[in-house]
Amino acid sequence: MDGDFAIAEGGLAAGCRFFAGYPITPSTETAEHFSERIPMVGGVFIQMEDELASIAALIGASWGGKKAMTVTSGPGFSLMMENIGLAAMMEAPLVIANVQRGGPSTGLPTLTGQQDMMQARWGSHGDYRIIALSPDSPQECFDLTIEAFNLAETYRVPVFVMTDECVGHMHEKVVIPEADQIEVVERKWYTGPKKDYRPYKNDEDGIPFMVKVGDGYRFHTTGLTHDEHGYPLLNADCQKINVQHLLDKIDKNADKIIRIEEDQIDNAEILVISYGITSRVAVKAVQDARAAGIKVGTLRLITVWPFPEKRILELAGQVKGIVFPEINAGQVVLEAERIVADKCPVFRVPHLGGWVHDPDDILNAIKEAAK
Amino acid sequence: MTESTNPIEEILRMDRIPHIWCPGCGIGTVVTSFAEAVRKEQIDLDKIAIVSGIGCTGRVAGYVKLDSFHTTHGRAIPFTTGLKMAHPETKTVVFSGDGDLSGIGGNHLIHAARRNMDMVVICVNNFNYAMTGGQVAATTPKLANASTAPYGNFENAFNLPYLVEAAGATYVARWTALHLRRVTKSIQEALNHRGFSFIEVITPCVTLYARRNRLGDGLNLLKYYYDQSEIQHDADTKTLDISYQGKLIVGKFVHKEKPTFLDAMNDHLSTTLGTDYKLYGVNND
Numbered sequence: 007m008d009g010d011f012a013i014a015e016g017g018l019a020a021g022c023r024f025f026a027g028y029p030i031t032p033s034t035e036t037a038e039h040f041s042e043r044i045p046m047v048g049g050v051f052i053q054m055e056d057e058l059a060s061i062a063a064l065i066g067a068s069w070g071g072k073k074a075m076t077v078t079s080g081p082g083f084s085l086m087m088e089n090i091g092l093a094a095m096m097e098a099p100l101v102i103a104n105v106q107r108g109g110p111s112t113g114l115p116t117l118t119g120q121q122d123m124m125q126a127r128w129g130s131h132g133d134y135r136i137i138a139l140s141p142d143s144p145q146e147c148f149d150l151t152i153e154a155f156n157l158a159e160t161y162r163v164p165v166f167v168m169t170d171e172c173v174g175h176m177h178e179k180v181v182i183p184e185a186d187q188i189e190v191v192e193r194k195w196y197t198g199p200k201k202d203y204r205p206y207k208n209d210e211d212g213i214p215f216m217v218k219v220g221d222g223y224r225f226h227t228t229g230l231t232h233d234e235h236g237y238p239l240l241n242a243d244c245q246k247i248n249v250q251h252l253l254d255k256i257d258k259n260a261d262k263i264i265r266i267e268e269d270q271i272d273n274a275e276i277l278v279i280s281y282g283i284t285s286r287v288a289v290k291a292v293q294d295a296r297a298a299g300i301k302v303g304t305l306r307l308i309t310v311w312p313f314p315e316k317r318i319l320e321l322a323g324q325v326k327g328i329v330f331p332e333i334n335a336g337q338v339v340l341e342a343e344r345i346v347a348d349k350c351p352v353f354r355v356p357h358l359g360g361w362v363h364d365p366d367d368i369l370n371a372i373k374e375a376a377k
Numbered sequence: 378m379t380e381s382t383n384p385i386e387e388i389l390r391m392d393r394i395p396h397i398w399c400p401g402c403g404i405g406t407v408v409t410s411f412a413e414a415v416r417k418e419q420i421d422l423d424k425i426a427i428v429s430g431i432g433c434t435g436r437v438a439g440y441v442k443l444d445s446f447h448t449t450h451g452r453a454i455p456f457t458t459g460l461k462m463a464h465p466e467t468k469t470v471v472f473s474g475d476g477d478l479s480g481i482g483g484n485h486l487i488h489a490a491r492r493n494m495d496m497v498v499i500c501v502n503n504f505n506y507a508m509t510g511g512q513v514a515a516t517t518p519k520l521a522n523a524s525t526a527p528y529g530n531f532e533n534a535f536n537l538p539y540l541v542e543a544a545g546a547t548y549v550a551r552w553t554a555l556h557l558r559r560v561t562k563s564i565q566e567a568l569n570h571r572g573f574s575f576i577e578v579i580t581p582c583v584t585l586y587a588r589r590n591r592l593g594d595g596l597n598l599l600k601y602y603y604d605q606s607e608i609q610h611d612a613d614t615k616t617l618d619i620s621y622q623g624k625l626i627v628g629k630f631v632h633k634e635k636p637t638f639l640d641a642m643n644d645h646l647s648t649t650l651g652t653d654y655k656l657y658g659v660n661n662d
Contacts, residue, residue, distance in 0.1 A: 024463050026455075045646050045654055050462045052638075054455060055488040062452035062485075063459030066428075069446065070463025092449050219444045219460055220467045222423035226390070226439060228447035237393065238439060238447075 009147040009174040010035035010077075013103045013167060014043065016151025017075050019188055022101070023049030024074040026063035028056055028082060031115040032171040033105035036077040057085035061102070065089060068098040069227070071193075071218030073155055075101040079171075080109045083122055083129070090164050091130030092229045094252060097206070097214065099158035099193065103151065103167040105174040108359030118171040119359035120282060120333040124340075126166050127311050133249050135256035137263060138166040138311040140281040144178045150308070156191035157263060161255055162213055168310065170333070172283040172362060196223075205236040206248075212255050256312055265308040266317065270296075274303025276375050277325045279318070279342060281307035283362055284331050291368035300376045313341045322349035327375030331355035331368045351375065385412035388422065390442045397436055401595020403554030403580025404434055404501055408441070410557055411472065411499065414564035425468040428457045430482060432508045433582075434474035434501040441472075451482030454489045457496050465639055465658030468568060469495070475502040475516040475577075479535050483515065490544035490573045492638040497567040497574045500537065501554075503582035511585030518621040522589050539614040541575045542631050548574035549614065549631035554581070555603035556627065563629060572637050579625060592622070 007015070014036045017025070025040040041051040049072075054060040060076045067074040078086065083104050093100055108114030109121050126138045137157050139150045147169055154165040196203055196215035205225045206214050214234075217223045230238035231245045256263065271277070276295070280288045285306045295302045305321065307314065322328065327350050330339040336354045343352045353371045357363050389412060398404050415425065422443060429438035431450035438445040444467070448456045453471045461469045471478070478486050478500050489496065505523050506512040513523035516537065517530045526532075538549045548570045550563040560578055567574035581587055581598035592598050602625060610628040617626050636644060639658055646654045 024459065026459060045650065045657075048655055048657065050642075050657060052458070052462060054458075055484050058452060059455035059458070059485055059488070062448065062455035063462075065448075066446075066456040066459025066461075067463035068459075070460045070467075072463040074459065074463070089449055089452060092452075219426050219464050220424055224422065224443050224445075226445045226447070228439065229449055230447065 007144060007180050008035065008177045009141065009144040009169055010105060011039050012144040012147035012180050013077060013151050013169070014039035015180070015182060016148040017101065017155070018043060018047060019148070019182065019185070020073065020152040020155035021190055022073045022075045022155065023047070024064070024067035024072040025049070025051045025076065026054050026060045026067070026074070027076045027078070028054055028060050030079045030082045032107055032174050033077045033079045033103065035174070036103060036105070057082040058088065061086040061089040061093070064100045065093050065096060065098045068100050069219055073099070073159070075103065077103040077105065079105050079107050080113060080119070080122055081111070083125065087125070087129040090136070091132060091134065093164045094130065094134035094136065095229050096227050097162035099162050101151065101154045101158055101165050101167065103169065106168065106170040114360050116171065117360045118283065118333060118362065120170055120284065121337070121359060123168060123310060123332070123334065124337045126168055134252045136164050136166060136311060137161070137256065137309065138168050140168050140307060140310050141173060142282050142285050142306065143173065144176055144180045147173065148180050148182065152188060152190065156189065159191045159193050160213070161259065162216065163256065168282070170283050204234040206232060207234040208251065212251070212258065260312040263309060263312060264314045266314050267306040267308060269304045271303035271305070271321065273301055274324070275301040275326045276303070276329060276372050277321050278302060278304045278329045278368070278372065279307065280304070280331055281310055281338065284333060287362045287365055288331060288368050290365035291372060294365070294369050295372040300372060302372060307338070310338060315345050318342060319345050319349070322346040325350055328352045329355060329368065329371045329375050331357070331363050331371070333357045333359050333362065384416055385409060388412040388415055388442055390440055393440050396440055398433060399584045401581065401583035402433070403503065403578070403599060404437065406554045406557060407499065407501055407560060407578050407580065408437055410560040411470070411564055412441070413561045414568060417561070418565050418568050420468060420568060424466060425470065426460060427470045427472055428453045428460065429471070430473040430477035432474040432477045432506070433503070434472060435477055435508070437472040451477055451480070451485065453477065454482060454485040454498065458489060458494050461494065461496060462639065470497045470499065472499045473501070475500055475504070475537070476506045476514045479537055479540070480515045486541065487544035490541045490546040490575070493545055493547055493572045493635050495571055495573070495637040495639060497564065498576070499564065500575065500577045501580050502537065502577050503580050503586060505582055505586045507582045507585050511582070511589055518619050520621040521586070523586070524589070534619060536614070536618045537577050538575070538617050538630050542614045545573065546575045546631060547572035547633050547635050550629040551577040551579070551617065551627050553579040553599070553602040553606055553625065553627060555599045556606070566632070570632070572635060
C-alpha cells in the first residue's frame with residue numbers, strides 16, 4: 007500500500023474513530039480510505055467545508071471523547087494554523103498528517119516538498135509546543151501515525167505526521183501487526199470526585215487529566231489565557247503559568263519523546279542529518295562517499311520537533327562537519343546551526359521542491375565537508 | 378430567614394459573576410431566556426453543552442455552568458459538529474454573535490444548516506462588532522453608522538433567517554431581546570427539535586451602536602426594537618430584511634422535520650452496507 011493509505015490504517019489501528027477533512031492533493035487518498043473504512047469500525051467520517059472547519063471539528067471531537075485526526079497538505083495546513091493554537095491552548099489531543107508538496111501558495115500540488123517544517127513548529131501565533139514526526143516509508147507512515155496518537159494522548163498536544171508527496175504516493179510492503187501486538191496509549195481520564203475536578207490542574211507528570219463532554223463535570227475550557235479551573239484570567243502572572251506549562255510539558259519530556267536513527271556514527275568524520283524522503287536519497291550519497299574513503303555517519307530524524315539538541319551537540323564535537331540536505335531553502339538545518347554554533351561547520355544542501363535531491367549534490371557537500 | 382436563590386442560578390457560573398457586559402446590553406436577557414428554557418424543559422444539565430465563538434456574545438460559554446467551550450472566532454459551529462458527532466447523546470447549543478456566526482463563520486453556518494446538523498444556534502444580533510469597538514458587520518443595516526463606516530454603511534446586510542432557511546435550517550425564528558417569553562419558548566422548541574435550529578435575537582448594543590447612532594440608552598432601544606416588531610409567524614423569509622431603525626418582522630418562520638446528518642448517515646450506510654454497518658451513536662457509551 008502507499009503512504010497515504012498507511013496513514014489511514016495507522017490512524018484506525020491507533021483507535022482513531024473521528025475523521026474530518028477537506029480534499030487536497032497529494033493527501034486526499036488518506037481521506038478517501040478513511041471514508042471507506044471508518045463506518046465499518048464504528049467511527050465517523052465527515053468531509054467539512056474547509057480546513058478551518060476540519061480542525062475545529064477535530065478539537066470538538068477530541069472533547070467528545072474520540073481520538074480524532076485529519077490529513078492535509080500545505081495550503082490546508084496554513085488554514086489550520088488558527089485552531090492548532092486552540093488545540094494547544096485547550097490541550098486537546100489530535101493528529102494531523104501533512105503530506106507536503108512544494109510551496110509557497112498553490113505551488114506544486116502534485117510534487118514533493120519539505121517546506122512546511124518550520125510552519126509545523128511555529129505556524130500558529132503565540133508560544134506553544136507541538137510534536138512532529140517524519141516517516142520515510144509507507145511502513146513508517148503506519149507506525150508513526152500510531153505513535154503520533156500515543157504522543158498526542160500522553161502529552162495532550164497536537165501531533166503532526168510530516169510526510170511528503172513521495173512517501174505518500176510510494177507503494178511498499180507494509181506489515182500490519184495483530185491488534186494485540188500494537189501498543190496503543192489511551193487517554194488519561196479523570197475519575198475522581200466531580201467537585202474536585204480542575205481541567206488544567208497538572209498531575210504529578212505535569213499533564214492534566216481529561217474528561218469528555220457529558221460526563222457530568224460541567225467544565226469550562228477556553229482559548230483565552232486561563233487558570234487551573236479553565237477560567238479566563240487575563241494577566242501576566244497567569245499567562246506565565248499557562249504558557250510555561252505548554253512549553254514545559256514537551257521540553258521537559260523531550261528525551262522521552264525524541265526518536266532518531268543513527269548509522270556508523272562511532273568513527274564518523276562527517277555527519278549527514280536528514281529526515282523523511284531525503285534520508286532515503288542520502289543513502290546513495292553516503293554509500294558513494296564511503297566508497298571514496300570518507301568516514302560518514304548518518305542521523306535520521308524520526309522526531310523532528312522537539313529537536314534532538316543534546317545528541318547533535320555531542321556529535322558536533324566529534325565530527326569535522328555536518329551535511330544537512332532537505333527539500334526546502336534551509337529550515338530544520340537552521341536549528342542544527344543554532345545548536346552546533348562554532349563546534350563544526352554545517353553544510354546546507356537545499357532543494358526548492360518538485361523532486362528529491364540528486365544524490366551527487368549531497369555527495370559533493372560531503373566531499374566539501376571532508377576537505 | 379432563609380436565603381432565596383433564583384432557580385436559574387443552577388445553570389450559571391455564579392463564581393464568574395459579575396459579567397463583562399455593559400449595562401443595558403441585551404445579551405444577559407438572552408442568557409436568562411436560555412437558562413429558563415433549559416430549566417423548563419428539565420434538560421439533564423450533564424447532557425447539554427454550550428459552545429461560543431469570539432466577541433461579546435462569545436463570552437456566554439464562560440458564564441453558563443454546563444460543559445462549556447469558548448472557541449475561536451467563527452469556529453463555534455464546526456467545533457460543535459465535531460463535539461456532537463463524537464458524542465451524539467449530548468445536546469449542543471451554539472451561543473454567539475452575528476459577526477462571529479455570519480461574518481467570519483458564515484461558511485460554517487450555511488454548511489451546518491445544509492447538513493441539518495443537530496444543534497441549536499442562538500445568534501445574538503446587535504448589528505455591529507461590539508467587542509472590538511463597534512465596527513461595521515455583515516448585519517449592519519444600510520445607513521447605520523459604525524466605527525469603520527464613519528459616513529454610514531452602504532453595504533447590503535444579511536437577512537439571516539432567509540440565509541439559513543435557504544441553506545437547509547429546519548427551525549428558524551427571530552425575536553428581539555425584550556420578547557423574553559417568546560425567546561424562551563423558541564429555545565425550548567429548538568431544544569426539542571432534531572435538526573439545525575437557528576434563533577436570531579435582536580439586541581441593543583448600548584455602548585457602541587446606539588451611542589454612535591444616537592439611539593438613546595439601552596432600555597429605550599430595547600423598547601424601540603420591541604415596538605418596531607411585528608409578529609408574523611411563517612412569514613416568507615425573503616421578506617425579512619432589516620432596514621435602519623425600520624420595522625422588524627419577528628416570529629417563528631420555519632419548523633419542519635428532515636433527517637439530521639446523523640440520521641441520514643445511519644440510514645444511508647445501513648442501507649448500502651447492510652449488516653456490516655453498526656448504527657452510530659445509538660447506545661453509545
